[in-house]
Amino acid sequence: MTYSDLVNEYIEKSGLSLGEIAKRMTDRGIKIDRSYISMLKNNKTKNPASEEVNRAFAEVTGGDPEKLVFTSFIDRAPETIKAVLENINDIDTYISTLLKKVGMDNTLFQEQIKEMGSNEISNITIDDLIDVMSFEEKLEVLKVFIEDSFSQNKTLEKYISDLDQKRFHEKSNVLPFNSESLLQIPLVGRIAAGVPIERIENIEGYTLVDPAILRGKEGFALTVQGDSMIGDRIHDGDMVIIAKQKEVNPHDIAVVVIDHETVTLKRVRKEGSMCLLIPSNPTMQPSLIPAEQVEIIGKVVEVKFWPK
Numbered sequence: 001m002t003y004s005d006l007v008n009e010y011i012e013k014s015g016l017s018l019g020e021i022a023k024r025m026t027d028r029g030i031k032i033d034r035s036y037i038s039m040l041k042n043n044k045t046k047n048p049a050s051e052e053v054n055r056a057f058a059e060v061t062g063g064d065p066e067k068l069v070f071t072s073f074i075d076r077a078p079e080t081i082k083a084v085l086e087n088i089n090d091i092d093t094y095i096s097t098l099l100k101k102v103g104m105d106n107t108l109f110q111e112q113i114k115e116m117g118s119n120e121i122s123n124i125t126i127d128d129l130i131d132v133m134s135f136e137e138k139l140e141v142l143k144v145f146i147e148d149s150f151s152q153n154k155t156l157e158k159y160i161s162d163l164d165q166k167r168f169h170e171k172s173n174v175l176p177f178n179s180e181s182l183l184q185i186p187l188v189g190r191i192a193a194g195v196p197i198e199r200i201e202n203i204e205g206y207t208l209v210d211p212a213i214l215r216g217k218e219g220f221a222l223t224v225q226g227d228s229m230i231g232d233r234i235h236d237g238d239m240v241i242i243a244k245q246k247e248v249n250p251h252d253i254a255v256v257v258i259d260h261e262t263v264t265l266k267r268v269r270k271e272g273s274m275c276l277l278i279p280s281n282p283t284m285q286p287s288l289i290p291a292e293q294v295e296i297i298g299k300v301v302e303v304k305f306w307p308k
Contacts (some may be wrong), residue, residue: 001071002031002043002071002075002266003040003043003068003071003072003074003075004040004042004043006063006067006068006071007037007040007041007068008041009063010058010061010062010063010068011037011041011061013061013062013063014042014060014061014062014063016060016061017034017035017254018037018038018041019034021034021037021057021060021061022034022037023037024060025053025056025057028056028059028060030052030053030056030282032053033172034139035163036303037057038299040057046271046274046286046288049132050231050280051069051072051231052282053282054068054069054072055068055069067106068089069139070091070139073119073139079289082265088142089223090293091138092137092144094142095130095133095138095141096130098141098142099129099130099283111113118288139155151302160162163251172260175289179250181209182208182209183208183209183211183214183219184206184208184212185206185207185208185209185221186203186205187203187204187205187206187207187220187221187222187223187243188203188204188219188221188222188223188277189204189222189223190223190224190225204215207239207241207304209221209223209241209302211212212242213241213301213302214241214242214243214255214301215301217243217244217245217298218225218243218244219241219242219243219244219301220241220242220244220298220300221239221240221241221242221304222239222240222255222265223237223238223239223240224236224237224239224240224243224265227278227281228265228266228279228280228281228284229253229266229269229279229281230280230281231264231279231280231281231282232253232280233303234265234280234300234303235305237305238303238304238305239303239304240255240265240300240302240303240304240307241300241301241302241303241304242255242297242300242301243298243299243301244297244298245298246296247296248268248296248299250267250268250269251267251269252267252268252299253265253267253299254266254267254268254296254297254298254299254300255296255297255298255299255300256268256277256294256295256296256297257294257295257297258289258293258294258295259293260295261304264277264280265300266279266286266287267279268290268294268296272291272294273290273291274288274289274290274291275289275290275293275294275295276288277289277293293299
């Protein structure tokens with residue numbers, strides 16, 4: 001069932017008009033009008049509804065919020081990823097099994113662990129981590145593994161099995177932390193997660209990263225300015241680690257240069273001769289720019305932040 005099919009099913013079962021649904025969602029703090037719901041219903045929106053919108057819509061219409069969020073994620077995923085996602089019935093169980101196989105010490109989960117207020121991995125169970133992750137975060141974690149498996153020309157099952165075997169062989173030979181194993185990359189300025197700012201290329205300093213997250217690519221760091229990506233937990237003052245690459249998948253977060261002058265941080269989707277730059281702040285609208293004016297610099301592979 002597609003996303004629009006599920007939206008139509010929830011509307012029909014609720015017995016509510018589009019106007020009444022919009023009013024009830026607005027009462028819940030989600031400002032939306034009936035025309036937008038009509039576009040969701042008829043699959044006419046240029047970008048998918050946010051997790052917040054989908055949850056409110058499902059709750060108002062009596063539907064299953066997580067099913068709607070998951071269906072939305074599947075609907076906009078690349079075909080190769082979609083084929084895997086459509087066979088997953090219980091995302092929590094699947095993620096739990098996945099994490100137990102790859103281990104809690106995997107670098108993919110360090111930021112989530114820090115947000116729980118602990119630097120001691122041994123004090124946190126996988127179930128604890130899953131409990132504090134949003135549904136969208138679980139899907140993003142799953143997406144990383146799927147994309148990595150495809151990049152290695154493996155099925156997801158084979159990829160996970162290989163990770164499990166690798167961890168088993170390495171477990172008895174764990175080395176203490178050594179900063180010499182980290183890679184030093186330049187911090188080259190600030191980047192707007194909002195209104196684009198002038199392109200900055202001066203090196204302001206350096207930071208250390210795990211080379212594994214760059215997957216053999218060159219990397220650099222930027223400091224975020226603005227709040228247009230707060231839906232992805234990227235806030236003003238955070239540092240983003242960028243892997244240099246000229247192409248990204250439709251829903252990757254990327255650094256782009258507009259018209260050779262300004263740089264910004266957005267999700268990127270090309271539609272014919274145009275390029276859609278999509279914020280994750282529900283109060284902001286995407287920008288539609290001629291593709292020839294947009295240059296992709298790299299993909300965000302890690303976000304670093306510090307307690308306020």
